[in-house]
């Protein structure tokens with residue numbers, strides 16, 4: 574499948590199939606701020622079974638956005654394009670610690686019962702597949718749970 578090359582902006586490849594819209598939401602819905610976007614959904618991939626590709630013209634994603642991207646697309650690669658050339662290639666790296674991002678799924682966890690005194694803190698416990706462990710009760714969230722919590 575051929576997709577028009579973009580002159581400047583960001584190309585996010587190897588997004589899990591079906592997650593392109595979540596990626597856009599994570600980037601703050603650039604299309605609503607006047608940026609042109611292109612999505613390629615559910616294409617064959619040699620690295621994954623099926624993938625989405627997201628292109629945002631005229632916008633370069635920040636390192637913070639690349640980190641957060643790792644939570645819904647842990648194997649994503651991010652290409653920054655200037656004048657039709659890839660000038661930087663970044664891999665999404667999941668943050669070691671997440672504060673106030675995920676919700677523990679253990680009903681008895683102190684972060685669920687006493688949100689104010691025990692705000693949610695998760696530590697990275699696996700990268701492929703992605704896993705995070707609750708600081709308080711040790712409950713692990715699997716990749717599917719993480720991405721569903723994030724939209």
Ligand SMILES: [Zn+2]
Nearest residue numbers: 677682707710
């Ligand atoms: Zn917990």
